[in-house]
Amino acid sequence: MDIPVFILAGLLVHCVFLVSIFDIYFSSPLVHGMTPQQTSLPPPAKRLVLFVADGLRADSLYELDSNGTARAPYLRVLENNGSWGISHTRVPTESRPGHVALIAGFYEDVSAVAKGWKENPVEFDSVFNESKYTWSWGSPDILPMFAKGATGDHVYTFCYAAESEDFGAEDAAKLDMWVFDHVKSFFNSSRNNQTLFSALNEEKVVLFLHLLGIDTNGHAHRPNSREYQENIKQVDEGVKEIASLIDNFYGNDGKTAFILTSDHGMTDWGSHGAGHPSETLTPLIVWGAGVNYPQKVTTQFFEDNFLKEWKLENLKRLDVNQADIAPLMASLIGVPFPLNSVGTLPLEYLNTSALFKAESMFTNAVQILEQFKVKMMSVKTIMLLEYFVCLQVSLCKTLINLALEGLSYYHTYDRLFLGLSIAVSFVGWTTYVILVIIKAHTNLTKTVPTNKKKSTVLFYGFASAGMIITFFLLIQTCPWTYYIYCLLPVPVWYAVVKEIPVIQDLATNVLSLHIGQSAGFLLVCILGIEILVFSFFYRSALTVGLLVFAGWPVITQLWIQAKVLYSLIWTLLCVLLAIFPLMPVVGREPNIPLVIAAGLLTILISFFSLASLCKSENKYRDNEDLKIFSVALSTYVVGSTHNSLKIKQGLPVMNQIISWMTLVFSPALLLLSPTFLFERLFSILLSLMSTYLLLSTGYEALFPLALFGLMFVWINMEQEALQHYGLSLKPKVTLAVFNFTCTMDITQFRQLHLDDVRRSFFFVSFGWLYVMSFSCFSSFDPASVYCFLTVFSPFMMGGLLLLKVAIPFVLVSCAFEAVQVTTQLSSKSLFLIVLVISDIMALHFFFLVKDYGSWLDIGTSISHYVLVMSLTIFMMVMNGLAQLLTTRRLGLPRRNKHHSM
Template sequence: MGTPVFVLAGLLVHCVFLASIFDIYFTSPLVHGMTPQQTLLPSPAKRLVLFVADGLRADSLYELDSNSTPRAPFLRSILENNGSWGISHTHVPTESRPGHVALIAGFYEDVSAVAKGWKENPVEFDSVFNESRYTWSWGSPDILPMFAKGASGDHVYTFCYTAESEDFGTQDASRLDTWVFDHVKSFFNSSRNNQTLYSALNEEKVVLFLHLLGIDTNGHAHRPNSREYKENIRKVDEGVKEIASMLENFYGNDGKTAFILTSDHGMTDWGSHGAGHPSETLTPLIAWGAGVNYPQRVASQFFEDNFLKEWKLENLKRLDVNQADIAPLMASLIGVPFPLNSVGTLPLEYLNNSAYFKAESMFTNAVQILEQFKVKMTQKKETTLSFLFMPFKPLSDSEQINLLKKTRLYIQQEKYDEAVSLCKALIILALEGLSYYHTYDRLFLGLSIAMGFVGWTAYVILVIIKTHTNLTKAAQSHDKESTILLYCFAFVGMIIAFFLLIQMCPWTYYVYCLLPVPVWYAVVKELHIIQDLAANLLSLHVGRSMGFLLVCALGIETLVFSFFYRSTLTVGLLVFAGWPVITQLWVRAKTTALIWILLCVLLAIFPLMPVVGREPNIPLVIAAGLLTLLISCSFLASLCKSKNKYMNNEDLIVQFYQMLSIALSTYVVSSTHNSLQNKQGLPVLNQIISWTTLVSSSVSPLLSPTFLFQRLFSILLSLMSTYLLLSTGYEALFLLVLSGLMFVWINMEQEALQHYSFSRKPKLAVFNFSYATDIMQFRQLHLDDVRRSFFFVFFIVTAFFGTGNIASVNSFEPASVYCFLTVFSPFVMGGLLVLKVVIPFVLVSCAFEAVQVTTQLSSKSLFLIVLVISDVMALHFFFLVKDYGSWLDIGTSISHYVLVMSLTIFMMLMNGLAQLLTTKRLELSRKTKHHFT
């Protein structure tokens, strides 16, 4: 298999492995075709007002200020005197879209929906809004449209401010909430002069939705413990009070309005959300008005979080719910059908109604979830061979009928408590059954992917042994055996395809299940290599072979462990620091070895530091910029001093421009930070410089000479100028130390190469990348090359987790992109944050490219070892993926697999990018240049 074909095959195989996790764990839970279920009793409320304070933490609302006064006096008086309260437990990912879907539609949205868009997703699910007679909503253009676009009929209306209003950098973001309150009041005032609108507002089954984004925006910009965040809560409290009073007056105090205030997610102390920290998953829930229970006094109550005493609420009953439970609560209050896809359980303790109403509502809830179970079971039964179908036994057809009949009998006999208990048991069984059928194919698909994974890794090892070592003999032709083997595997593939066809499986199943066939064919075809390898290994010293395998396993386990504990990287770097001493390289290059040890120790400090972005430290960014400038001046002076004949005026201009970019980036970071602190917004000049620097930094390295250190230093300066603009703290220094270590690594590998006497050591000062690609004769692999490959993978993981900037989902830090934009734009911001993560990868990949060509190895040979190491890691994480335990555990296990698979694919792409950056040059003129020969 040729190199281009192999690379393409490798990319495709790894893309399949990556995509498989979404089919196995992230498929949509939605089913369609259910009959709507509704309680046919008079509803307690004619209308519902839903306030969602985006990004509001439970403790931030409920806790008292330092002077023991409530932060939200109106809402505090409501929960003490008029309504019920508790905590709504959200699920991972704690983001706005899935949070609102859980609140309003009653189910936890699958991750795949994010890929379909953000602002204007078609509504492919039912919701309380869709079931209402009319819904009017005010707030963010990122949230409201997804519940209006695609709703059946024309009855969900939205009023949004512009996307430009969501600016992290200008005045106080609470004005977003003020906009909502003002427009709601204006809307109701104008309805008095519009008879059609007035009549619609007085209908039953009406929902008013106020999305309040100010708290979330202030939390991101200033942190939840800031004055701005806390003051925003106070303003929301005042706004809610005004709206409640206005509505009571508008409707003549008819007592038919129900109110609910909650949040889509919380926020960490450092102003982010997305993961499963309690500060993100614990959100407030306060309900009052028509049909809602009054406060319930208790002598004592116990919760593991121990917040009650701190909040001075230990004597008011706290009623906790899951976030999806709020949708059936809202539906029950205004008497609309429960959302068809809701998996929430109606929280009866919030209802102030008769026991009969509660039992009927609970029965409706149970039937509605059972309907989903029946549809899911039917779908799976129709796509599975009858003799292979294994039904969910605890909820057979007879058991369903029995539970429904018994519940209905209890209600008729006025045994309401027994009926409610039976309904809850039925809901639990139906949800378990839904999960059972939703994950029905998981084991089957998982085994297919695992077989493909193991086969691919084995094939890559065989390719390494066959083409880059002397461990095997020349292959002998066995055409007849190969033909028979081909027919056997083709027959197996046909059987698998036929089996999938008659079960009407999705097309992706064919890919996952058929992929192992050609992969294992390629492995079995090289059986002679396996036999030769086995013979060679038996002839070697068993202890040495076992020791080598043990070291490899320990190294890979260290890499795996670092995904869970960043401090593992510190241990690894300290071990790396001792490498020159262990291998006697210390004797050959004392100065280089000392610098290596120093930089390893310095880099080892960073994984022990808090995740970057939690506490911005702009002086460190400025210090990194100034230090880079100082090093640049020193490097340029050394070139001029040596009268380098390989540099001309154009090269000097490029060098000066890159130094100017570093200086401007340092200035822009400082200037932007000061401007935002003074709430003056992002200066236009700073924004222009930032975007210009970003664009030019991708081109300027290609204008520099291709001599090793000159080109690598040019790449560093270009990437550093952009990285400074994306930095908020010590990560700028991290990149500088990492780059220094990469330069020393190249020198150390040269020393190691001479130590093993592979060839004459070339002078790195005059080594030319462009001529290195012309080398036709590469040496064979050595055991030391496994160490080189491991170093590369370790440095890639260090670049990824060294500052923790995406060690978890909730480390999203909008402040990183403030030099480019402050107006909320999820895709642009996301792209810039991905670029920030990519930059350290590029530097490490370019250093690895230099190591490969200076040690006279083909890019393919060394990278194949890297591929094996990363694939073994990925396979490790594949078996660690789980769908039980806490949502944080589930999310972490899946994200680790996705991250390591993405890294593998990314490293394959980075290998090509590194070759482009190091070997190609754009000529500004046709002037003849001198080159090393």
Template sequence: MLLFFIVGLLVHFVFFASIFDIYFTSPLVHGMTPQFTPLPPPARRLVLIVADGLRADALYEFDENGNPMAPFIRNIVTHEGSWGISHTRVPTESRPGHVALIAGFYEDVSAVAKGWKENPVEFDSLFNESKYTWSWGSPDILTMFAKGATGDHVFTYSYDANDEDFGAQDVTKLDTWVFDKVKEFFHAARKNQSLFSKLNEEKIVFFLHLLGIDTNGHAHRPTSREYKDNIKLVDEGIKDIVSLLKEFYGNDEKTAFILTSDHGMTDWGSHGAGHPSETFTPFVAWGAGIKYPQKVSAQQFDEALLKECKLEYWKRQDVNQADIAPLMASLIGVPFPVNSLGILPVDYLNNTDVFKAESMYTNAVQILEQFKVKMTQKKEVTLSFLFTPFNLLSDSKQLDILRKARSYIKQRKYDEAVSLCKDLIDLALKGLSYYHTYDRFFLGINVVLGFVGWASYASLLIIKSHSSPTSSVSKEVKKPSHLLTCSFVAIGVLIACFLLIQGCPRTYYVYCLLPVPIWYAVLREYQVIQDLITSLLTFPLSHVFGYLFVCTLGIEVLVLSFFYRYMLTAGLTVFAGWPFITHLWTRAKSISLSWIFFCLLLAVFPLMPVIGRKPDISVVIGAGLLVLLLSLFVVTTLIKRKDGFINGKLLLHLLQMLSIVLAMCVVYSTHKSLLRKQGLPLINQIVSWIILASSFVLPLLSPTLLFQRLVSIFLSSMSTYLLLSTGYEALFPLVLSCVMFVWIHMEQETLQRCGVSCKQKVSNIQFTCNTDISQFRQLSWDDTRRAFFLVFFLVTAFFGTGNIASINSFDLASVYCFLTVFNPFMMGALMMWKILIPFVLVMCAFEAVQLTTQLSSKSLFLMVLVISDIMALHFFFLVKDYGSWLDIGTSISHYVIVMCMTIVLVFLNGLAQLLTTKKLQLCGKPKSHLI
């Protein structure tokens, strides 16, 4: 079994990794020739201002006094430049947004592994193509573009990362620092001849990254006074910079300005998903080469936004975020970034028609270059008779369109040339997607074969081990036929040769060869398959189909719960009726009533909002008080029963209660301190980390008696969870734990009803180091239900207060008791532990269920793996590569979550066994009655 679990873990890691090779591969190709417009550009220099975390409506709207939120930018929109909305794609994070803005393509997910800071694949950018670039702002953003640039022409000036403190008294200093440094830079340039000459060159870029708005949004929400005041500060700062540049360059009108944002922000101060408040960012352009404002009588856009911002009569021109890179390149006359997939928004250009047509032609050739390289790369590693080209854009059609576009330009039919170039770009982008996903179907078939084979083998292993234990010992194990072994070896060799000839990556060998040994292992058990078919034929057909229907319905409910959380409510409501279905109501009314009450109470959580909620510390304090009352009741009960709960054990329990009180005090005082903008008190930070560290140790000091150990685990987990809570979610582990405690008692009652003897009461059962009890009985239908209950409660633990479609509901305020200085890995680890705590509570309860039902943990665990794999296979078929980017990202995330759950289940099972069975001896004196 140990070998089986090790192999199973490796197999699931392969299935998990496959999604990255199938859907998350980098779209970038290299080896293209840079393309630029041969005509003189309208601007000598470009100023790119990115206000991190700035929402479109927040910039364009008016304040409560009826004044523009950003009066200088409002004047630009109505008198000097053009405006619109820049539409971003998910994930709406800083790195992907800046890559789209400056490099012109949407970041591939492989950057996640490096925290969106390092470059997993080097790429070209506007900064790289410029003569010189000077940038000021956050070190997280500036360094990645400087690192990827060739030569020594990108200069960065950044503040210390520790200045990005969400609890600081004034985070607008992040923006004032940038403005001050830019002013100092230009003042210094007047006395530095070398720098002065560089600043007067053509094709230069100034990049101002302003992080204050984003930081204020996280700390105080976008509707706060701090966020709005920061916008006004940025507006004033931009006004000063524009005046400074005009003075420095003698008002030569050769400077182009771009103001935009990398992403927006939700009302509750987070970003990452596809809510319009996150994907709608402002875009304002003015200066050299940019059209002046155009008045219109009506527009086909959101009338509410236009009227609210009083811009309904000023022409709005929306762009995709990646389109900004080719626009900036065209303005200063540098080659388009070779990896750019953006389409030049010619309507923003204030230039001749021939310039627009030539720029569009350059854009088309630049994207077509990527298509050609991509096609060549795929053709070189595919057998000629198997290669299927993208027929919509053949070599002859490429030449025909380019020749016709050039002819239109010569004939001064500029509009026709622009339209034709856009058609060519559209075909080239489709072709790029075609070749990028060329192997997707082939790899998907192999992964599905592996999935089905593994689920079949796990099911056969369960049946073989537990269906008829007496006969399995007596039967002589038949060795697989020599023909079967030779056949699978031959299949493996043929597959390997095929992949070798095609020059496929090494990972392809794993995905394609893995199904071979899995299906060999399945067909080796042909005797078990034969016995299973014979056994099923003895059952009435209605019973078999009824059982399959119930199983399918249960799994579908789990799958649907990923899309609709209220399905969990429906499932928990059905669970509440369990005592009536099984007649447990007549045997144990008090336990049944408790089960019904807590199931219905838990069913409320999936109906509550997961996004848009405001911090409510009073609910967190209330949850802490309820935990204290519950723990006092436990202490009183155990003392009355004289259950050995004296001396050190009572002291340990009181210590855990003290940690709950301290957690409540820390949460309250931290919240008040941050409201007063006094930051995170050091003593609160120290206490929080001590409580977190002690939560792993204190349960191991408690007795291994089932009830006492579970209570100890619950109290330690709750003290940490309170520190990580901001609202009603603090009540969730409390209610979930109550359901788990009642579940343990219900399972024992169910076992007694079935006639299986239980020698001990739940309160007297001890966790032992070997939780895999020797098998007392065969598997029953109830065991399938127990495995399903576990998977259902694990899904409830994940989606009880959250939803993958609202991944932006992970509020950074959750970790403010531990740290406020921006640290994505530490903050991510803390939020991950918050997610795992309900999982740990469920798994520890499952350990207790295994003991009380006297069944091998391996059997139930195998059934859980089979259910999880069926769900994962279901989501594999639901993965999308079309539709909105939110739909695509969500469908992939579903698969990844289920696969992670399957893999993490092994880790959680080990952690649960550690927490429930291990006992630390502080005095070094072993106590035999606890072993």
């Protein structure tokens, strides 16, 4: 197969592999076309007021201060006048899915991955949509998504500017004060607006107050901070004022129901997203019309043992699942249950007649049954209708559980055969690439003439199989994407089967080789890949792998031939890097002195290195002085910025300008240095380090220095490894004077050796070392980008964090480029080996993709698969970038390449 055709085919196949998980695992479970279900009996309340204190932990609200007084005295009193408990949130514990669960009654729609988790891509019903009118105040990130999906013009939103969500602000409680002040102004203005006044006096009215201050203060200052706890007191006072205002406005008619809860909690270190109890246990206090008074109890047991600590052991605690709050709100004001709700009405919160409870529970059951029927009919066109008669509440609950199981069954109906199709394609493609490597880049096979008759029979055989598969898909009226996934194995395995003569020839030649040595090497490769996969879940596996790497010179006896100093430094640096995966990722506090120490250490190393590298080129020395100054400036900006934020003076404008200028101009600065191997690599380190320091908050700032040292030794060790395995180079490479701008005649490329698999594996391992050691998908720490911005901007912040991850990979790619050109290897051969390694890893992660659980679970499973699947394209980009960074020099005339070693 021609190289351009092969590359195009490879890209297309991997694009199909990549996209397939979104059809197989991440289609939306939401269905449409259900009939709204509503209780016919009159509801106990005419209106509902929903307070959502974003990021409020249950223990932070319920616990007493150190002096034994309530942190939220008004809400504490309400526990004696209403019902209280814990709302158990389901991961991912994030604002958007939390509010959707509260107001629409269903949990995270995993198809939102296509929208970057920013919004739900499928329209959905909510309590707000079913209401007569809804007015809401708060964040522009939350409110619009409920107005967007509402039918008609009855859901009104009042949002503050997005720039107000500033993590570097003096106190984020102003966000909550904005909401309270605007609600007060709203009711005051309604007295002079007859249209608004009439609308407010309608039935089925909802008032929603989204309070983001606690969450923002928690991110910026941590939940145990004075700012977070003071914000709770301010919210408590604000809720008291709003409740009093509303009661007075309606003449204390006793027809208002109030609910206070939270979308998620927060860890002690100011993050959320995963399933820690501090994130999943949120408060729920309900009072007003139709709500039960608290029940006095003598004993009650909960596994968390919080009751005694909160001094609430004598008031019955009523726990619910977060999605249960939506049917509770719908029942209180008598609106239809949200069509996609999977919540179960918590009857113990209701103070109504037994008939109303039974009717409401029956409505709840029918509403969920409607979803089951629509989902079932979307898969099966004909079915035997079943009629369920629910006379008791317990039977309704049983029906709900069965319907939910049915929803899950029909939602995953096609997953098995689609997954098998992709898995078969994976195995076939990997097999084909291995055959290409063996056929084109080794001496293990010889050219076999093509048998045209057998080729024709083979072609028609696979074509017939493709037609049969197409026929079965056609009669089932499957989506067009199913044709791609199910037909992909046909051409892939056709390409493999065509190479049967090569396989036979290979089997014959392998028998003449050292079977034990080859089998042992294969076993080591498989074990290495498994350890690499395992390290994606348990970072300590990286430590084990690096310790094995540390023993490489000893295990292979390479240290005898190589310089003892290189072998010793290799071992020490591997052991040093093995420490990083053992360091904490989630929950660590920023340690700016370590970042400053890393910057000073970089400057110190630079001065010592320049003394030996720059003996004659004064221009080069001047350029390097400029890079050293950039590192020093970045070190100062990091310390200055975080000190300014600590004393609540915000991000200094000059620091922000310097940070962005460093980000823009540092990559161009490195192109001013000579293209000699070690000079250029050191220049790349200095230029990228200035940007990396600005994105660091702790010990990770030391990582690139240790990694670069290891890469420096790796390049030298590979030269000794060539001689160790008897692979002589013509002409011989001298690293001290090697110039990246030198090119090599294609005839000088050597054939692959088993040891080249190790080189590719080293590259993959070192490349992903930073990603797997430091990246965390369960929490977002904005402190990493404080030198650039403090106003919440998820895409900008995410882009900066991705840049931080990419910088160590660039260092490794440039070192691998040096290894590749100095060992006279074809870039195509190494690319194919990396492709095989990535595909074997990707097949693991394909079966580990999850569509349930936290963002830590869902996001990690997606990112693992996407990262490994993207390795092919990413490697091509990194290879091109490494060639650019190592061979180009600004201000120099373009010259013809020559070999100077």
